[in-house]
Amino acid sequence: MFKVNNLTFKYPKNKSNTINGISFEIKEGEIFGLLGPSGVGKSTTQKILTKLLINYDGEVFYRGKKLHDYGKDFYQEIGVGFEMPVHFSKLTAQENLNFFKKLYKSQADTEALLKRVGLYEHKHKQVQEYSKGMKVRLNFVRALLNNPKILFLDEPTNGLDPKNARILKDIVKEYKENGGTVLLTTHLMNDVDELCDRVAFMANGKITEIDSPKNLKLKHGKRAVEVEYTDEASVLTYTADLDKIKTDQKFLDVIKTKDIVTIHSKETTLDDIFIKLTGVEIDE
Numbered sequence: 122m123f124k125v126n127n128l129t130f131k132y133p134k135n136k137s138n139t140i141n142g143i144s145f146e147i148k149e150g151e152i153f154g155l156l157g158p159s160g161v162g163k164s165t166t167q168k169i170l171t172k173l174l175i176n177y178d179g180e181v182f183y184r185g186k187k188l189h190d191y192g193k194d195f196y197q198e199i200g201v202g203f204e205m206p207v208h209f210s211k212l213t214a215q216e217n218l219n220f221f222k223k224l225y226k227s228q229a230d231t232e233a234l235l236k237r238v239g240l241y242e243h244k245h246k247q248v249q250e251y252s253k254g255m256k257v258r259l260n261f262v263r264a265l266l267n268n269p270k271i272l273f274l275d276e277p278t279n280g281l282d283p284k285n286a287r288i289l290k291d292i293v294k295e296y297k298e299n300g301g302t303v304l305l306t307t308h309l310m311n312d313v314d315e316l317c318d319r320v321a322f323m324a325n326g327k328i329t330e331i332d333s334p335k336n337l338k339l340k341h342g343k344r345a346v347e348v349e350y351t352d353e354a355s356v357l358t359y360t361a362d363l364d365k366i367k368t369d370q371k372f373l374d375v376i377k378t379k380d381i382v383t384i385h386s387k388e389t390t391l392d393d394i395f396i397k398l399t400g401v402e403i404d405e
């Protein structure tokens with residue numbers, strides 16, 4: 122759906138490039154995660170793909186045609202939920218949605234969406250009376266109001282409690298099941314694990330790796346199993362390499378002769394991979 126070749130971008134006021142020659146593809150119907158430490162250029166990349174920043178080098182194709190060659194009609198096809206929700210604060214949620222709906226040919230059932238995200242009862246309140254989480258949810262509904270073919274989401278669950286985050290993630294999954302494509306940036310690796318088909322890790326303005334979360338875990342992970350067992354009065358642990366487990370005498374002895382407290386597969390997490398591939402601890 123998107124093909125990005127050797128994309129390079131520098132903000133006019135900055136001395137060095139923010140994006141340093143990145144290439145990737147977003148396939149139709151997938152949820153593609155763009156991950157990396159704060160300030161690495163994820164939002165900048167989203168802004169380029171949504172035509173908000175146009176002075177870049179390299180090529181960006183949307184549906185086989187150069188993004189530069191699209192006019193305003195491009196916006197009919199995309200939905201954008203950026204991190205900082207911007208609403209007309211003196212208007213109600215309903216008025217905000219009605220205003221933006223008028224810009225689009227295709228219009229989603231926003232009443233149903235408002236119900237789904239728990240804002241239906243509050244739709245006649247001015248947005249300035251909304252909490253942060255309510256504004257985030259309204260922003261999400263706005264991103265969907267034109268039935269977009271591709272959805273750009275920047276930290277969509279930021280500021281939401283677990284119940285509301287769950288509702289948003291379920292809607293994103295349904296959107297994908299119905300053929301939608303998503304570009305997602307988030308610092309929440311659990312969300313990435315749950316939602317993303319493929320992810321790209323960014324570091325120093327470059328992409329260091331692109332793959333599915335599962336393949337990344339297999340590639341960078343340690344295949345091991347940790348067994349916790351009792352030995353006389355103490356609880357001990359032993360970690361066995363899964364690839365040598367059949368001949369690991371100590372592991373086999375423990376399993377046969379000791380009382381087992383727990384056994385865990387020691388899969389590498391995306392958090393570990395994030396740190397390995399970007400060199401930075403997750404900060405949010």
Ligand SMILES: Nc1ncnc2c1ncn2[C@@H]1O[C@H](COP(=O)(O)OP(=O)(O)OP(=O)(O)O)[C@@H](O)[C@H]1O
Nearest residue numbers: 132134135139157158159160161162163164165166
């Ligand atoms: N309008 C701007 N003018 C100059 N520099 C900018 C501008 N917007 C962003 N930057 C810089 O570009 C770099 C990348 O910013 P960007 O917002 O794309 O990062 P990010 O990866 O999305 O970070 P976060 O995870 O914190 O949202 C940062 O160093 C930032 O300071």
